[in-house]
Amino acid sequence: xxxxxxxxQVNALNRTGLENxxxxxxxxxxxxxxxxxxxxxxxxxxxxxxxxxxxxLPIILAVGAMLLLNLVTLVRLKKHSDVNDKELLLQLLGxxxxxxxxxxxxxxxxxxxxxxxxxxxxxxxVALKREHAWLLTAIAVACYSALxxxxxxxxxxxxxxxxxxxxxxxxxxxxxxxxxSAGIIAFFITRIGQSLRDYxxxxxxxxxxxxxxxRMLALGTLATSAAHELGTPLATMAVISKELAHDxxxxxxxxxxxDIIVRQILRxxxxxxxxxxxxxxSRADTGHGIVLREYxxxxxxxxRDMRPATExxxxxxxxxxxxxxxxxxxxxxxxxxxxxxAADASPERVLFNAEWDEAVLTIKIRDFGSxxxxxxxxxxxxxxxxxxxxxxxxxxxxxTQTTLARYEGKLKLGNHPDGGVxxxxxIPLKKLKVSP
Numbered sequence: 171x172x173x174x175x176x177x178x179q180v181n182a183l184n185r186t187g188l189e190n191x192x193x194x195x196x197x198x199x200x201x202x203x204x205x206x207x208x209x210x211x212x213x214x215x216x217x218x219x220x221x222x223x224x225x226x227l228p229i230i231l232a233v234g235a236m237l238l239l240n241l242v243t244l245v246r247l248k249k250h251s252d253v254n255d256k257e258l259l260l261q262l263l264g265x266x267x268x269x270x271x272x273x274x275x276x277x278x279x280x281x282x283x284x285x286x287x288x289x290x291x292x293x294x295x296v297a298l299k300r301e302h303a304w305l306l307t308a309i310a311v312a313c314y315s316a317l318x319x320x321x322x323x324x325x326x327x328x329x330x331x332x333x334x335x336x337x338x339x340x341x342x343x344x345x346x347x348x349x350x351s352a353g354i355i356a357f358f359i360t361r362i363g364q365s366l367r368d369y370x371x372x373x374x375x376x377x378x379x380x381x382x383x384x385r386m387l388a389l390g391t392l393a394t395s396a397a398h399e400l401g402t403p404l405a406t407m408a409v410i411s412k413e414l415a416h417d418x419x420x421x422x423x424x425x426x427x428x429d430i431i432v433r434q435i436l437r438x439x440x441x442x443x444x445x446x447x448x449x450x451x452s453r454a455d456t457g458h459g460i461v462l463r464e465y466x467x468x469x470x471x472x473x474r475d476m477r478p479a480t481e482x483x484x485x486x487x488x489x490x491x492x493x494x495x496x497x498x499x500x501x502x503x504x505x506x507x508x509x510x511x512a513a514d515a516s517p518e519r520v521l522f523n524a525e526w527d528e529a530v531l532t533i534k535i536r537d538f539g540s541x542x543x544x545x546x547x548x549x550x551x552x553x554x555x556x557x558x559x560x561x562x563x564x565x566x567x568x569x570t571q572t573t574l575a576r577y578e579g580k581l582k583l584g585n586h587p588d589g590g591v592x593x594x595x596x597i598p599l600k601k602l603k604v605s606p
Contacts, residue, residue, distance in 0.1 A: 193247070193253040194368075195253075195258060195293070195296075195297040196243060196246070196247065196253045196257070196258060196261070197247060198293075199243070199258065199261060199262070199293055199297075200240055200243045200244065200247065202289060202293065203236055203239065203240050203243075203265060204240060205350070206236065206265070206286055206289060207233060207236050207237060207240070209283070209286070209350055210229075210232075210233055210272065210283065210286075211233065213282075213283055214229055224276060225275045225276070225322065228271060228272065228274070228275035228276070229272060229275070229276070231271060232268045232269070232271045232272035233268075233272075235264070235267070235268045235271075236264075236265065236268045239261065239264045239265070239268070243261065255298055255299055255302060258293075258294075258297055258298055258302075259294075259298060259302045259305075259306065262290040262293060262294055262298075262306055263306065263309070265289075265290045266287070266290055266306070266309060266310055266313060269286055269287060269290075269313075270313045270316075270317070273317055273321065274317060274320065274321050274322065275321075275322045276322070277321060277322075277323060278317040278318065278320070278321020278322070278323070279314065279317045279318045279321065280321075280323075282344050282347060283347060284314070284317075285344070285347035285348070285351055286347075287310050287313070287314055288351060289351065290306065290310070291303075291306060291307055291310055294306040294307070295307075296366070400438070400442055401439075401442060404435055404438055404439050404442070405439075407435050408432070408435050408436075408439070411428060411431060411432045411435060412432075414428055415428060415432070430478070433475070434476075437475075437476060459494055459495070459496050460494070460495060460497070461492050461493070461494055461495070462492055462493055462494075462495050462526060462531065462599075462602075463486060463492050465495060465497060466486060466524050467486070469502050469505050469506065470482065470484055470522065472502070472506070473505075473506050473509050473510075476506075477509070477510070477513050479517065480513040480517055480518070480519070480520055481518065481519045481520070482509070482519075482520050482522055483519065483520070483521050483522065484522045484523075484524075485521075485522070485523045485524070486523075486524050487524060487525040487526055489525070489526060489527065491526070491527065491528055493528075493599060493602075493603050494603065495599070495602040495603055496602060496603070497602060500573045500576075501573060501577070503569075503573070504569065504570040504573040504574060505533065505595070507566040507567070507569060507570045508535050508566075508567075508570060508593050508595070509522070509535060510566060511537075511566055511567070511593075512535050512536070512537035512539075512591070512593065513537070515537040515538075515539030515540070515590070515591060516537040516538040516539045516590060518538070519538060520535065520536070520537055520538075521534075521535065521536040521537075522534075522535055523535075523536075526599065528599065529598065529599060529600075530596055530597065530598055530599060531595075531596070531597045531598075531599055531602070532594065532595070532596050533594070533595040533597075534592060534593070534594050534595075535592070535593040535595075536586055536590055536591070536592045536593070537590045537591050538589060538590040539590050539591060540590075541585040541586070541589060541590060541591055542583065542584070542585055542591055547583070547584075550567055550583060567581075567583070574595065574597065577597050577598070577601040577602065578597075578598050578601055579595060579596060579597035579598070579601075580595070580596045581593070581594075581595055582594045582595075582596075
């Protein structure tokens with residue numbers, strides 16, 4: 171039993187569909203760097219078109235280094251490798267180094283593209299730890315400050331005649347920088363913020379699953395303790411029943427009723443023994459292979475033996491597809507819990523219908539009781555909530571949901587249009603089939 175919460179936790183995390191936020195930030199850094207490369211190539215091409223001499227080799231080295239860094243990033247992303255803070259930090263440091271090399275040979279702090287320093291810093295501020303973000307900021311400020319004093323100046327960079335109008339190329343570059351950076355912040359940084367919100371949601375989900383695991387562990391401990399304590403009174407009842415059987419040899423009607431009591435005592439002892447025997451075992455230890463139709467028939471017959479007073483009307487699919495499945499006792503108990511609830515609501519008759527195809531097993535259980543009130547429907551499935559006054563413990567639906575979660579199954583309860591409650595269970599057969 172101790173393994174079930176852990177399995178449920180893994181399944182639940184898979185169902186969240188959330189990707190590693192750091193990996194998503196690395197993806198966005200890849201696209202951000204691509205925009206920076208395109209901007210640098212576009213600006214360089216425009217300046218060459220305006221016949222402004224630029225040093226080709228440093229530009230090729232800087233842009234080539236960023237392209238190589240992007241290629242490495244793309245390979246890392248395709249391999250689905252884990253990403254950490256240090257990798258993002260190193261990537262951003264590589265960007266700063268390439269930008270510093272480019273600006274040194276293209277006018278230093280007067281280069282109109284010097285605004286690009288802000289892009290790695292923006293990513294660092296959102297995606298990295300505070301210490302790493304401040305480290306990157308200090309390095310960027312140091313590089314920018316050094317470019318004030320050390321750089322290769324460019325000639326004819328300021329004024330250019332275009333269609334009879336004199337333009338300040340530096341101011342045009344600053345305008346272009348504002349437009350591009352504003353677009354990048356709006357497009358990329360908002361998505362990085364969403365990534366962090368997704369991460370918070372994932373942590374909240376993990377905390378909820380952890381709480382669920384603690385609940386299940388507490389219930390397992392309680393069940394084991396109860397099994398130990400109930401053993402003695404059940405043994406006493408069994409002894410007394412045998413003595414009564416001798417006394418009622420000549421009273422067949424009373425003997426028949428006593429036989430029902432004896433069978434129920436034996437059933438209780440079997441359940442308690444299975445609790446202590448199967449505690450901590452995995453599905454492979456406690457389960458066995460069986461064809462689906464036979465499994466359902468065994469489950470139905472087992473329940474009928476426990477609740478002989480309730481008529482169970484069954485309908486099983488005539489589908490020729492009858493896969494070999496691998497189940498454990500918890501799934502059987504989950505189905506029986508639902509049947510018990512239905513029988514408690516309508517002791518006279520319960521309907522059981524099971525249909526399946528190659529993908530999904532669908533079980534429908536209907537009772538003819540008073541149905542679910544709005545208040546009951548709201549709290550149904552919460553541990554220790556019951557609508558049976560003193561008869562129920564409030565664990566049946568809760569434990570059933572927990573068991574079905576291990577098989578990626580779904581449980582739905584609602585009022586039937588003709589009265590009573592209709593319970594629908596859907597289980598993917600891929601989670602039940604025996605692996606080849």
